[in-house]
Amino acid sequence: MKTHLEIPKFLVSRRYISAVIAFIVLFSVGFMLIYRPFALAVWFSTEDMLCFSFTILFYILAITILVCSRALMYAIQDRLNLTAATYVWWMMGENVLISLLYTLITVWVFPIADVSLPEIATRALMCVTLILAIPNGLVSFYAAYRTKCEELEATQYQLQRLGEEYRILQSSKEHELRAAEARPATVPTAPKMIHLYDNSGTLRLTINIDALYYMESEDNYIKVYYKHNDKIASYMLRCRTRTVEQSLEGTNMVRCHRSYIVNIEKIRFLQEERRLHFIALDDESIKRIPVSRSYYDSVVASFDKLRRA
Numbered sequence: 001m002k003t004h005l006e007i008p009k010f011l012v013s014r015r016y017i018s019a020v021i022a023f024i025v026l027f028s029v030g031f032m033l034i035y036r037p038f039a040l041a042v043w044f045s046t047e048d049m050l051c052f053s054f055t056i057l058f059y060i061l062a063i064t065i066l067v068c069s070r071a072l073m074y075a076i077q078d079r080l081n082l083t084a085a086t087y088v089w090w091m092m093g094e095n096v097l098i099s100l101l102y103t104l105i106t107v108w109v110f111p112i113a114d115v116s117l118p119e120i121a122t123r124a125l126m127c128v129t130l131i132l133a134i135p136n137g138l139v140s141f142y143a144a145y146r147t148k149c150e151e152l153e154a155t156q157y158q159l160q161r162l163g164e165e166y167r168i169l170q171s172s173k174e175h176e177l178r179a180a181e182a183r184p185a186t187v188p189t190a191p192k193m194i195h196l197y198d199n200s201g202t203l204r205l206t207i208n209i210d211a212l213y214y215m216e217s218e219d220n221y222i223k224v225y226y227k228h229n230d231k232i233a234s235y236m237l238r239c240r241t242r243t244v245e246q247s248l249e250g251t252n253m254v255r256c257h258r259s260y261i262v263n264i265e266k267i268r269f270l271q272e273e274r275r276l277h278f279i280a281l282d283d284e285s286i287k288r289i290p291v292s293r294s295y296y297d298s299v300v301a302s303f304d305k306l307r308r309a
Helices: 014-034 049-076 084-109 117-178 241-247 293-308
Strands: 193-197 203-208 212-218 221-228 231-238 253-257 260-263 267-273 276-281 289-291
Touching: 014 049, 014 117, 049 084, 084 117, 117 203, 117 221, 117 231, 193 241, 203 221, 203 231, 253 289, 253 293, 260 289, 267 293, 276 293, 289 293
Parallel strands: none
Antiparallel strands: 193 203, 212 221, 212 260, 221 231, 253 260, 267 276, 276 289
C-alpha cells in the first residue's frame, strides 16, 4: 500500500507562512549583494537607475507571487492533501513563476544579443531555485524538528500516563482482595481522560484533564498546552475548534476568548487592566490569557462555582 509523507503541520500555519516569506526576502537580498547569479542578465543591478527600478519591481512582483501562492496554500489546505511531494512541487511552481517573470523582463526590457530565450529561462530557473531552496529548506527542517519534538513529548507523556493507570489498576485490585478482611480504604479513581482527534478522525492525543492547562486556536490548528515532567509542553493538532469543544463537554475546560479555552482548575486569579480582563494560571511560565467581554461572565460564574464546590 502506497503511503504519503505528511508535511510538518507548522508549515501551513499563518505564523510560519509569514515568517518564511520574511526570511526569504531578507535572505535573497543578502544573497544577491554577495553573489551575482544572473550573469546572463546583467540588468539586475543597483548601479543604474533604470536597472535599479526594474530590480525593485522584480522583487515586489516576486514577493507578491510568493504571498499569493502561500495564501492559496493556506486557504485550500483542508481540501488539498498536502504531502511532502505536493509541497515540493508547489515550491517548484513558485520557482517557475518567478524565473518566468525575470525572463520576460529580460527579453522585453533588457534584450541580450547572442543569448537565446531558453538559455535565459534555464539560467533564471536555476538561480531562483538556488536562492529559494536554502530558506525554504531551513524553515522546513525547523518545522519538522518542532513537530517531532512535540510528538516525542506527547508520546513520553502518554507512556507515563499508562504507567500511572497501571499502578492505579494494581492498587484497586489490592483493595478488592482486602475487602473481605477489612473495610477498604478509598480506592483511587482513574483520571479523567480527554481524547483529541484530528480532522481525519485519527486519535492524536489522550491527555489527563488534570495535566491540561489551556488550548489556543491558531488558524486551522489547535495548540494544546499541558504539563509534563513539571514543565509546560505543547502539541499542535490540526482540527476544528468545534470538534475539540465536543471532546471537552462535561469538563472544567471553558472558553474565555475566541482563540482560547482554559482549565478553570488552573486559574490562579482574574485581573483587570485598562478595562481589559486577563487570566493568570498557576504556572508562572504561562503568559496571561485574555478574556473577552462576551465570555467574562461565564468564566467568572464557572470559577466561582468551582471554588464553592
